[in-house]
Amino acid sequence: MIKEVICIMCPLGCNLRAEVKGQGITDVEGNKCKKGIEYAKNEIFSPGRILTTTVRTNLGEVRLLPVRSSKEIPKDRLMACMAEISKHQVSGPVRIGGVIISNILGLGVDIVACRSAPYRLPGIVS
Numbered sequence: 262m263i264k265e266v267i268c269i270m271c272p273l274g275c276n277l278r279a280e281v282k283g284q285g286i287t288d289v290e291g292n293k294c295k296k297g298i299e300y301a302k303n304e305i306f307s308p309g310r311i312l313t314t315t316v317r318t319n320l321g322e323v324r325l326l327p328v329r330s331s332k333e334i335p336k337d338r339l340m341a342c343m344a345e346i347s348k349h350q351v352s353g354p355v356r357i358g359g360v361i362i363s364n365i366l367g368l369g370v371d372i373v374a375c376r377s378a379p380y381r382l383p384g385i386v387s
């Protein structure tokens with residue numbers, strides 16, 4: 262069986278054609294570098310994505326803190342992770358890269374802050 266995927270590992274976006282037999286890939290065409298072979302394998306057998314979203318806060322002016330997953334999350338668990346993240350609220354100052362949710366849903370992936378957010382009382386300008 263032939264599966265077609267577009268490699269997103271770099272801006273070239275190669276159109277990959279992978280020949281799939283059982284639980285393996287016997288050939289990949291269309292890749293301009295070796296990364297495409299690994300990408301095709303992952304995308305066909307265990308696709309994952311970096312999750313980017315926001316978490317509510319009570320940090321004064323920063324009402325929504327942008328966050329991302331520290332590693333790719335399996336595509337079929339993304340919605341469950343979004344539901345879990347929606348239950349959280351950040352209540353203290355955070356630094357960029359700080360862990361907001363550790364080991365979300367036991368996936369071995371942390372949800373980390375994409376920016377720092379100091380606490381400021383509403384109406385007070387520093």
Ligand code: SF4
Pocket residue numbers: 268269270271272273274275291292293294295296297298300
């Ligand atoms: S196969 Fe290589 S060159 Fe092509 S998009 Fe993927 S990383 Fe880029």
